[in-house]
Amino acid sequence: MSNHRIPDAPGQLINRDVPLTFTWNGRRLRGYEGDTIVSALLANGITITGRSMKYHRPRGPLTADYWDPNTTVQVGDEPNVRASHRLLRDGMNVSAQNVWPSLRFDLKSANRLVGRFLTAGFYYKTFMKPAALWPLYARVLGTFAPGGVVDLDAPPPRNDKRYAHPDVVVAGGGPAGMAAALAAAQAGASVMLVEHEHQLGGHLCWGDDTDRAEAARLAHAVRAAGVEVLTDATVTGRYEDNWLAISQRGLPGIDERLIKARAGVLIVAAGTIERPYVFAGNDLPGVMTSGAVRRLITMYGVKPGNRAVVFTANPSGDAAVVALEAAGVTIAAVVDGRLGGNVVAAHGRNRVRRVTLADGRRIDSDLLITAVGWTTPTSLLNMSGDRPVYDPEAARFFPWCPPDNVLATGGLAGDGTTEQLVAHGEATGLLAAARAGVVRHRLQHLTRRAEPVTTPEPAWPADERPPLPHGSHPALFRSTTHGIVDYSEDVSSKDLVQAADEGFDSVELVKRFTTTTMGPSQGKLETVNTVAVLAEARGETIEQVGTTVWRPPYAPISLGALAGRIHEPVRMSSIQPWHEAHGAQPILAGQWIRPNHYGDPESEVRNTRNRVGIIDITPLGKLDLQGPDVPKLLNLLYTNSWNALPQGAVRYGLMCAEDGVVLDDGVTGRLGPEHYLMTTTSSGAATVWNWAENWLQTEHPDWQVHITPVTTGLTSINVAGPDSRQLLERLTNDIDLGPDAFQYMQVRTGTVAGVANCIVWRIGFTGELSYEVHVPSGFGLFVWEQLLVHGQDLGVAPFGLEAQRIMRLEKGHFIVGQDTDGLSKAPVTGLETLLKVEKDDWVGKPEVVWALSRGDGPRIVAVQPTDPTVVPEEAAQIVAAGTNQILGRITSSRFSPTLNRSVCLAQVHPDVATPGTTLTIVLANGTRTTAQVMEHHAHFDPEGSRLRG
Amino acid sequence: MLLVPCPVCGPKNAAELTYRGETHSRPDPNQATPEEWRSYLYLRDNPAGWLREGWFCSSGCRTFFTLERNTTTGELREPLLPGNKVAGRPISDGTEP
Numbered sequence A: 001m002s003n004h005r006i007p008d009a010p011g012q013l014i015n016r017d018v019p020l021t022f023t024w025n026g027r028r029l030r031g032y033e034g035d036t037i038v039s040a041l042l043a044n045g046i047t048i049t050g051r052s053m054k055y056h057r058p059r060g061p062l063t064a065d066y067w068d069p070n071t072t073v074q075v076g077d078e079p080n081v082r083a084s085h086r087l088l089r090d091g092m093n094v095s096a097q098n099v100w101p102s103l104r105f106d107l108k109s110a111n112r113l114v115g116r117f118l119t120a121g122f123y124y125k126t127f128m129k130p131a132a133l134w135p136l137y138a139r140v141l142g143t144f145a146p147g148g149v150v151d152l153d154a155p156p157p158r159n160d161k162r163y164a165h166p167d168v169v170v171a172g173g174g175p176a177g178m179a180a181a182l183a184a185a186q187a188g189a190s191v192m193l194v195e196h197e198h199q200l201g202g203h204l205c206w207g208d209d210t211d212r213a214e215a216a217r218l219a220h221a222v223r224a225a226g227v228e229v230l231t232d233a234t235v236t237g238r239y240e241d242n243w244l245a246i247s248q249r250g251l252p253g254i255d256e257r258l259i260k261a262r263a264g265v266l267i268v269a270a271g272t273i274e275r276p277y278v279f280a281g282n283d284l285p286g287v288m289t290s291g292a293v294r295r296l297i298t299m300y301g302v303k304p305g306n307r308a309v310v311f312t313a314n315p316s317g318d319a320a321v322v323a324l325e326a327a328g329v330t331i332a333a334v335v336d337g338r339l340g341g342n343v344v345a346a347h348g349r350n351r352v353r354r355v356t357l358a359d360g361r362r363i364d365s366d367l368l369i370t371a372v373g374w375t376t377p378t379s380l381l382n383m384s385g386d387r388p389v390y391d392p393e394a395a396r397f398f399p400w401c402p403p404d405n406v407l408a409t410g411g412l413a414g415d416g417t418t419e420q421l422v423a424h425g426e427a428t429g430l431l432a433a434a435r436a437g438v439v440r441h442r443l444q445h446l447t448r449r450a451e452p453v454t455t456p457e458p459a460w461p462a463d464e465r466p467p468l469p470h471g472s473h474p475a476l477f478r479s480t481t482h483g484i485v486d487y488s489e490d491v492s493s494k495d496l497v498q499a500a501d502e503g504f505d506s507v508e509l510v511k512r513f514t515t516t517t518m519g520p521s522q523g524k525l526e527t528v529n530t531v532a533v534l535a536e537a538r539g540e541t542i543e544q545v546g547t548t549v550w551r552p553p554y555a556p557i558s559l560g561a562l563a564g565r566i567h568e569p570v571r572m573s574s575i576q577p578w579h580e581a582h583g584a585q586p587i588l589a590g591q592w593i594r595p596n597h598y599g600d601p602e603s604e605v606r607n608t609r610n611r612v613g614i615i616d617i618t619p620l621g622k623l624d625l626q627g628p629d630v631p632k633l634l635n636l637l638y639t640n641s642w643n644a645l646p647q648g649a650v651r652y653g654l655m656c657a658e659d660g661v662v663l664d665d666g667v668t669g670r671l672g673p674e675h676y677l678m679t680t681t682s683s684g685a686a687t688v689w690n691w692a693e694n695w696l697q698t699e700h701p702d703w704q705v706h707i708t709p710v711t712t713g714l715t716s717i718n719v720a721g722p723d724s725r726q727l728l729e730r731l732t733n734d735i736d737l738g739p740d741a742f743q744y745m746q747v748r749t750g751t752v753a754g755v756a757n758c759i760v761w762r763i764g765f766t767g768e769l770s771y772e773v774h775v776p777s778g779f780g781l782f783v784w785e786q787l788l789v790h791g792q793d794l795g796v797a798p799f800g801l802e803a804q805r806i807m808r809l810e811k812g813h814f815i816v817g818q819d820t821d822g823l824s825k826a827p828v829t830g831l832e833t834l835l836k837v838e839k840d841d842w843v844g845k846p847e848v849v850w851a852l853s854r855g856d857g858p859r860i861v862a863v864q865p866t867d868p869t870v871v872p873e874e875a876a877q878i879v880a881a882g883t884n885q886i887l888g889r890i891t892s893s894r895f896s897p898t899l900n901r902s903v904c905l906a907q908v909h910p911d912v913a914t915p916g917t918t919l920t921i922v923l924a925n926g927t928r929t930t931a932q933v934m935e936h937h938a939h940f941d942p943e944g945s946r947l948r949g
Numbered sequence B: 001m002l003l004v005p006c007p008v009c010g011p012k013n014a015a016e017l018t019y020r021g022e023t024h025s026r027p028d029p030n031q032a033t034p035e036e037w038r039s040y041l042y043l044r045d046n047p048a049g050w051l052r053e054g055w056f057c058s059s060g061c062r063t064f065f066t067l068e069r070n071t072t073t074g075e076l077r078e079p080l081l082p083g084n085k086v087a088g089r090p091i092s093d094g095t096e097p
């Protein structure tokens, strides 16, 4: 690597005492600690770092910074790594992307020969017709995908999230950004300084000794002042109320962290980005911006070539000449754009060999350096609602009027000496700290119930910063030849002119048609050149054409960082370990995991119907209601009457929303004079809790009711079957379980298996004699095991959700959300006696009253197929015989082991809801079968004699 | 993301609350015509300017409150307690299957 490295010098970030080894396409190479992948490659004489997306042209470093479009590589199992930014690590396996079969002999570069098919809008033209060939087109287009290879066996990335609430966030750690952060911190603000490079300093890092000394002074002062400095981090988005997305990389043990920061004031100090120049051959390896060579030489000690032509129109180009000379590069020619000089073309196949100038000279060189001007990365201002304006004198855009809590400083806002930039940054930091104080005061005032505010609101500090001057700069965008505008998308100026010729008169349309600015650099390098080329093609000015709107993200962010860790909780009852140990097949129901069955649900049904079974029903929603006005709340939420519920009784209730649609159902029991327990469906537990709170807080704040959710506080076990009483009697001594002492639809509190404060109620979802036992959850597993031990001789066995679903269907109990849907008004249930029209007020009453009087809504009916072995699929359509006219659908269906036949619930049109009606059902395989509407919802024991026994 | 001033918790991200929409008073359920009732259920003014809207601090203190927000400027006025008049729509915390 010797002849590509220059001697050690101040400013270099590499540590020559720590050599590193890595591989490039399998070849073993060496670099130093502090190198980027690209600086190490160049130090090894490697100048081709990738192939372009469409034409597979060889590409090398162009800007040698985060935005470089030509240096995206694969590192191990990680694709799409920005090699000009990513620091070299020992043992890295680096390879080129988008090459086949190899980087040097790339067969797809034949695309260069068929380039005419790949011009503007080729996605929309070439690959449209005939549609029959779309699968082929998809394969062809797939070969253009420029990304790397995702290794599905690689361990998943480690991503993290963090929330932050700084007074001031400064985006950009150059001289102005550092000065702003320092001033704001010294004024008492909490400050976060976000820099996307690995060190603070901005352009001072590749400046002269004085520049670097100033950078070091500011960086030290910033840290000493308590500013939180994030390097290798980017503010990627700004949203309402200064909600900021910050992507942070390079943390130990974490691949990428997404910081969600709520800033009082955002300071945008993103600096400027050097614009590439458009001319023939401008994407050849060896064509670089002045910033690229200054960075490579000053920061990494890399000599980027041997003989350079420098096209300069500003001090950065002049400084590049000085840096190149110092690095021992021969300066073949300096072409001054301020004096009318120009570059026409670069020639060569895999590397610049010769340069043609506008004056006709042809000069041999392996480097062509351009310094033609700056793009202001105003993205964060655009996201704040600003529309930056173009200054033709300075040949770049400037901020216009961002909102009051967003301030711009540094190169983004104007030009000047380092002292001027620092002074502007300081003024901006002070203003930001003062405004952040007012923002905080306003928020506290708005929420002074939460935190009292005693001081009056301070005045809003006016922006009295003396503006930075706008330096003049020649407008240099494209030479007299055509070249690449968007390197990542392989879009040339010719494509843009063609798009304009085809009538695309809006820059937003041209963007989508040609895909210019849509690649990984997100327009940072391409947008202004795109606009300039279009303006020229249409004979307009840049102001007239306008720009595309910069949207989030400012820089790409990985999907993993957006997802972060998975914090979704899994809920389970205290009995779950027992279920797992006894072969339960789990089923996920919402957040709950619960046993679906223990091997054979039909035998679980038979055991429960004939002897006794127990089921863990802990997910059942449970709300503890206390207070004198609970009956008022129950009367409001349920459709039926709750005035005379005696202590010790439970009652079934149906809930509607205000549009009359069934919302939930369940039983509520009265435990004490002012104490009730409400149960809801398992899936509706959270909704009903919110719903009840909502009515209490908004419509009836005067009612005295206190609601406590106790779903997980109580483990719920249903003991069901003819022998359930006998089993429970063995475990209780303070509850009289006698049939007359403890009747159907009653509730008792007492001790079960020695566990006090249990709630037992006698209801019958399964249709059997059954007791629901609600146990303080710490004792749930104990009581469950006691039931099994003490019921061994009775044949007690657990049953799961599936057996319960079969039994409830045998009994014809509908399930809200299964047998009803989002349009099912309460009369669908057939529970007219529960719809108390005479009750003064209940939620949804008007719609239910009107629906009842119309009588035209669908009905839930029990249905039995004529062929008892046919189990129609749930959601199978019910049609009029001989036609496809839909009259309803099957909502639940199972084979009943008790009746040895199929049983269903269905929602049908009222005309076919009469018992005895024959229905036609279309099965999923297209065949039709018939079924009978039953007299009762219950297929089994319609009189309910078993559960009342 | 909007920063919502919860009267109990203080300022919170909108994602920690549930938006309840424009507030409308509930008509007398025994007197309302179908037109009045459905206007209460479904019709919203959607003004450009000051709007009274309901919020529910669903991931915090569980307070229902009303906020006055200018839909064009983003300006907020002090939240109102207790409650408001937007009871009519059930809310889900999104955890149901």
Ligand SMILES: [Zn+2]
Pocket (backbone or CB within 6 Å): B006, B007, B008, B009, B010, B057, B060, B061, B062, B063
């Ligand atoms: Zn709150």
